[in-house]
Amino acid sequence: MNSWHHKHILTLENFSKEDFKIVIELAHKFNSLNSFEIENLPSLKGSLITSLFFEPSTRTKNSFELAAKRLSADFLSFHPSSSSLSKGETCLDTARTYCSMGSSILIIRHSLNNIPFEIAKNLDSLGLKTSVLNAGDGFHSHPSQGLLDLYTLTKFFSPTNLDPNILLKKTILIIGDILHSRVARSNIWSLSAFGANIVLCGPKTLIPDEFANFLSSKHQDEIEDPIRDRGKITISRSLEQSIKNADAVITLRLQKERMKTNLLNSVKSYSDDYCLTTQKLDLCDKEIPVLHPGPINREVEISSQIVDSYSNCLINDQVANGVPVRMALLYLLSTVNLGFRAI
């Protein structure tokens, strides 16, 4: 645990295997304590954590809030519609306002790529100690989702000893709107780190061919990839074909709010090809786990039958796991910020 060194959590591109393991092992510890009967842990008592969600959210926002409360932190929640944004205040000045109130962590979601990065850079340049936790920026990055999906899949495949290396050479099929999905990008970083091979499945308009080079092209002129032996990415246009070899499947919502032009002939034709149904799932000879980050659009990307009756549908587990994973992230950032505290 003492080897945690990230002041901000903005992306999973710079996470080592050790970083991933620290998070999921701590989350697992919190998970075992997380029940209705126990009292909140005192770990972050006296700290102030603030969420700045410039874009709507149900799961992520509330599970961060619950995570902070489970650790006894004070929690402030910023609401754009009733804030001074309407008076012309910028996101950056809003963030700095909450730093001045003593926030040790700002949890930021924004519809534009890189806003949490820019805020973190600005706070650092001012010498402020506040950490930034990216809760989703545009189509770029959603680290806490990538981590909770890694935790959920690791727990599924390795329930007794929680070893993410169990993902080595597993085929994870991610279906749908990869182009606009920060979840897909963060999942690619977290799952490929332990050698899982990723198959991206969908039409060319939502998964351009260049995505096959995503992992190598990202690191060209930036920091060196801390992981040398990542799994590979391939692209498939056929769900019927690719499901046959999958060990797990992640379905995604069509992110219509980010589509600048019409990328589909019709939602009906998209669903005919790419909606995950029990008929398509039956083409795989194993009972593979099915994940979805939510919010789900029933019968568009996933059928109600799978959501409501398939025993390996892990959507509710993902939501439940989001709380201990986010507790782990808040806790780890506070060890950088405030010095180590006992759980």
Ligand code: NCD
């Ligand atoms: C996702 C998001 O906001 O990126 N949801 C989430 O955080 N659970 C996916 C989506 O909006 O489709």
